[in-house]
Amino acid sequence: DGGITQSPKYLFRKEGQNVTLSCEQNLNHDAMYWYRQDPGQGLRLIYYSQIVNDFQKGDIAEGYSVSREKKESFPLTVTSAQKNPTAFYLCASSIGPSTGELFFGEGSRLTVL
Amino acid sequence: GQSLEQPSEVTAVEGAIVQINCTYQTSGFYGLSWYQQHDGGAPTFLSYNGLDGLEETGRFSSFLSRSDSYGYLLLQELQMKDSASYFCAVRDWAGTASKLTFGTGTRLQVTL
Numbered sequence: 001d002g003g004i005t006q007s008p009k010y011l012f013r014k015e016g017q018n019v020t021l022s023c024e025q026n027l028n029h030d031a032m033y034w035y036r037q038d039p040g041q042g043l044r045l046i047y048y049s050q051i052v053n054d055f056q057k058g059d060i061a062e063g064y065s066v067s068r069e070k071k072e073s074f075p076l077t078v079t080s081a082q083k084n085p086t087a088f089y090l091c092a093s094s095i096g097p098s099t100g101e102l103f104f105g106e107g108s109r110l111t112v113l
Numbered sequence: 114g115q116s117l118e119q120p121s122e123v124t125a126v127e128g129a130i131v132q133i134n135c136t137y138q139t140s141g142f143y144g145l146s147w148y149q150q151h152d153g154g155a156p157t158f159l160s161y162n163g164l165d166g167l168e169e170t171g172r173f174s175s176f177l178s179r180s181d182s183y184g185y186l187l188l189q190e191l192q193m194k195d196s197a198s199y200f201c202a203v204r205d206w207a208g209t210a211s212k213l214t215f216g217t218g219t220r221l222q223v224t225l
Contacts (some may be wrong), residue, residue, distance in 0.1 A: 033213070042200060042217040043156070048210070056210045090155060097211035100146035100161030100204050107155050 002027045006091050006105035013078075013085075014113055021076045021108045023091035031097050032074040036060060037088045037107075046089075049074055050097045078110065086112045115139040117216035119201055124222045125191055133186045133219045135201035143204040143211065145177050145184045150218070151197045159186070159199075188221075196223045 004025045013019045025032065031050050035043040045058030049068040063082025068074055074093075078085045088109050092102040117137045125131040135145065144163035148156040160168050162177035162184060174187040188195055198218040204211060 031211075035215070043202075043215040045212055045214060048212050050210060056212070058212065059214070094213075098143065098204070100144045100163070100202070100213070101158045102146075102148075102156075102213060104155040104157070 004091060004093055004103055004105035006089075006108050008108060009106065011108060011110045012113055013110065016080045018077055018079050019085075019110065021078070021089055021091075021110070023074045023076065023105060024072055025074075025093045025103075025105075026072060027093055027095075027103060028071070029093035029095050029103070030071070031094045032068065033092045033094075033102065034058075034064075034066065034074070034076045035090045035092065037090060043090060046076065085110055115203060115205060115214045117201055117203060117214065119199075119216045119219045121217070122220045122222070124224060127191055127193060127223055127225055129191050130187065130189050131191060131221065133188075133199050133201075133221070135184050135186075135216060137182050137184075137201070137203050137216075139203050139205045139214070141206035142179065142182075143206060145175075146202045146204065146213065147173075147175050147186045148200045148202060148215075149197050150200065156200060191223050193223050193225075196221060 007022045033048040034046040047066040049055035065077045091105045119135045146161045147159040150156040160175040177184040202215040
């Protein structure tokens, strides 16, 4: 079955550590996105990529980094510069940049101890 | 930048109809989407309006008025399983890049 796989599902890290969240899709989608969701809040866009080797900052990119070396993969690194990283992270993809339909992974819940 | 406004909470009785409104401000508007999210889960796509008018998918309908920067999601024959958060999201273009920006969500509680 085609879909988006995020790992790990739960992650704990100590302050000052970088952590990388994995996102892989086998839907052959061109566009991929990372969102952050805090309890009771909406989704805020961190980074997005429309094609391989290209990505743009979203609304809250500070303290995060991404790469898009392959069409299928869009990993997100939460760096120690991110002041409040505890959150639910969602990866999504879409066929192209013009569609309103995103397909989401199951999310990664990061807790900083 | 973009801004979207939707009510924070709505309560309705099982079997009833509920409408969730969304107003937006953005440049380069391309379309309005709606998503459902149950607690602890990922959002799932419900509908997309690229043009003015009504789109119907089963018990759910979505409406867009581009001139009013306004849309709504209509849920009919409410069921308990419809209790969830509902998000509107705008697709817009900034230069050569397109992104989807979400509202803060409306929590729908369906009661007996």
